[in-house]
Every structure is written in structure tokens, then in C-alpha cells.
Amino acid sequence: MSTTVENGMGGGFSNTGREKTYKKTTSSALKGAIQLGIGYTVGNLTSKPDRDVLMQDFYVVESVFLPSEGSNLTPAHHYPDFRFKTYAPLAFRYFRDLFGIKPDDYLYSLVNEPLIELSNPGASGSLFYLTSDDEFIIKTVQHKEAKFLQRLLPGYYMNLNQNPRTLLPKFYGLYCIQSGGINIRLVVMNNVLPRSVHMNYMYDLKGSTYKRRASRKEREKASPTYKDLDFQDMLEGLYFDAETYNNLMKTLQRDCRVLESFKIMDYSLLLGVHVLDQQHREGGEAGPAPGGGDGKRPVVQRVLYSTALESIQGDGKAAEALTTDHTMGGIPAKSHKDEKLLIFLGIIDILQSYRLIKKLEHSWKALVYDGDSVSVHRPGFYADRFMKFMSTRVFRKTQSKWAGPSRGGGGLDLDLDLAPG
Ligand code: ATP
Secondary structure (H helix, E strand, O other), X not given: OOEEEOOOOOOOEEEOOOOOEEOOEEHHHHXXXXXXXXXXXXXXXXXXXXXXXXXHHHHOEEEEEEOOOOOOOOOOOOOOOEEEEEEOHHHHHHHHXXXXXXXXXXXXXXXXXXXXXXXXXXXXXXXXEEEOOOOEEEEEEOHHHHHHHHHHHHHHHHHHHHOOOOOOOOEEEEEEEEEOOEEEEEEEEEOOOOOOOOOOEEEEEOOOOOXXXXXXXXXXXXXXXXXXXHHHHHOOOEEEEHHHHHHHHHHHHHHHHHHHHOOOOOOEEEEEEEEHHHHHHOOOOOOOOHXXXXXXXXXXXXXXXXXXXXXXXXXXXXXXXXXXXXXXXOEEEEEOOOOEEEEEEEEEOOOOOOHHHHOHHHHHHHHHHHHHHOOOOOHHHHHHHHHHHHHHHHEEEEOOOOXXXXXXXXXXXXXXXXXXX
């Protein structure tokens, strides 16, 4: 029996009754192995003194065997024997530190609290787990994606180091679980959509129109993730004040250039829209957070630059002021109908460029279908089209300023009702 949460949002909490498996491994065995493995490796790292990251650190793979009967290094457990590999442990420790994640907090989030399985992940068949505190997502990745991330790391983190205010995915760990001849690779990354805020709409946007409509199966879900064509049908755009709009565009532009420099494409903007007005009209509270959340982000925020508001460029002052005003890290915006919104967003799915080769047939068909609108194209073209779509169709500038649900001042005198009470 497995407990799953649709997309980690307030919407659909489903009990599938049949436990999911990944490469013949049950989800519970996988969760158990993740927690035991990360518990060991993070604990082990504390004995290693802090020092500057060197190039060779990116190629280190640490490995430990965890037999079910236990060993002098590892505890006994109820799962089959497995080996746990940690890629570039010192480099990832440095990156976690860059985002203010202390070893104890990382351990607590990933190991001490239950992991929540997301029930409606993407088409790739990956499993996704969310930590109970909403901070981290664990995604199973293919061998080629893990290899790609390893190669990407030094350059990618050079960019993040220079510019931590970014909507690019932040990877906090890369691991592999080996058992019975099976390898399961995992990345730990930042969670874009806090489960504690009810998302009225979710979108996965690429700036392409070819086959960019959510399937019927997806639409039938309690919390569907819509696509580009759906967005155009549903919303005329999301309206921001000029400063926020400019900050958001600057961030996206910079991020797209980084991805282009690594020849990455086919990434998506994951977008969550929380409608404040609607919730108020409907009488506010929407019940407790699925998966045991208490409905609030931790009062003391542990991960730096982790919210949408903090991720976008600017001097950070406006963001700080708003964060304390219960925006839950979302960016205040308005719909074309003047509804007040909070926007949550981040770029996801950047490790799959290699899949393009397999998609040649698809891209050929798409080319015939509508010329330039293929979702697979040159990285520069992809980035430009992505930016154009975001800056004109999705995000728009408005004159009237809405600064979020603030207490006093020029904003709104609304208290944000969090979905989970
Ligand atoms: P596809 O093959 O369809 O591109 P995939 O299996 O590679 O999918 P992603 O596109 O990375 O998966 O993500 C699928 C879904 O998982 C997203 O639509 C989103 O709902 C959720 N998701 C992925 N990454 C994150 C994240 N960092 N934060 C929150 N939710 C996420």
C-alpha cells in the first residue's frame, strides 16, 4: 500500500492501493534505501574537514555496502542488501552550503521525516519523492542523465555561484543505489511548488505549440499539469508590476543563456498559480495539507534563494519585504480578470538533451506540421522561442501595482489563506 500525493499540491491525495515499482524495486524499498544511504553518506562527510573544492572532487564516487544484517559501518535494515554510491560528495556539500543547507537540516529533511511519493510524474517513468518539509524533490534519473549532470557540474555551479538568484534547478546531490544487478540513480533538487499552498493551476511550458496540450488522462487528474496550448486557452497572461516583470525577465533571460551555453534544450518552466480571490470567495481554507504537512513553510527558512520571489533578480529588498508578508514565497501577480494571484515557478528537466536523438522522428513530423514550432531545436533557437513565449504570452506588465497581501501600505489588506490549515 503506498501513499501518494498528486504533484505535491493541495488537490489530489490518492491512495493507489498498488505499490509502484521502479526497475523491479518497490517504492518503499527505494525510499528505505535512499534514507539509509543518504543518512550514511552525509554522516560520513561530517568527519571530512571543509576545504576548497578542487576539480578532481567532481569525479569522486564514494561507495558503501549496506547488507541487511548490518555492518560495523552501517545499521541493519529490512531491505535487500544494496550498495550506495555518492557522486562528488565534497562538491555537493559545497553547493548545499552555497544555498545555506546545513548537514543536519539536509539529514533531517531527507532521512528523519517520511518521503512523500508524487503520483503523477512526467512521461519518462521517473519516480518523484518530496520531503515532508517541502524543500527537496528526489527524482530517479537514467544513466545518461546522471552522466550528463556529472559533466555539467563544474560549469553549472560556476554560474550558480556567481548568481544564486536563479530559476535554474539546484541539484543538491547525485546518488546511485545498486542491488541485485540493478542501478537506480537519483538526484536531489529544489522543490518548485510548495505543497502547503493550493495551486489552482499548474503548467509545464516550453514555448512550443507542437503537441503541447495536456492529454485527456492528464486533464482527468485532480491537479492536472497543463501545457502551452492550454495556457493560451485558459489565461490571457499573468500580469506583474513593471519592476517585478523586469526582474523576472532578466532572470529568465540569464538562465536561458546559461542553458544555451551548455547546449541544453527541451527544458520546461514549471508554473503554479495560486488564486487568492477565488479562495476567499470560496470561503478560504481548503483542508489539511496532504502528506502530513502542517500547512506552513518552516518559520525559519533554511534554504536560501529557494522561493520564487527570492529566485528572481533585483536587489532583494522588495522580495524580503514581501516574503515576510505571507506570500509564502510566491510572486504577486494579477490575472487578466484582475484576480490576485501568487506565482510559483522554476525551470525543470534540463538533463535530457540526449533524448533528442531518439526524438528525431518526432521533430521531423513536427517540422512538417508547423515549421518552427518544434519543441526540439537548436539551443539558441529554443532559448529565444522560450523567452519570447514567456515574455509576451505568459508574463505581462501592468501599470497598476499589486505588491502582495501586505499589512498596511499600498498593497492589499488580505491575509493569505493557505490551502492546508
Ligand atoms: P517528461 O518526460 O514528461 O518531460 P519527466 O519524467 O522527465 O517528464 P519532469 O518533466 O522533470 O519529469 O517532471 C514531471 C512533473 O514532476 C512536473 O510536471 C512537476 O509536476 C513535477 N516536478 C518535477 N520537478 C519538480 C520540481 N523541481 N519541483 C516541483 N515539482 C516538480
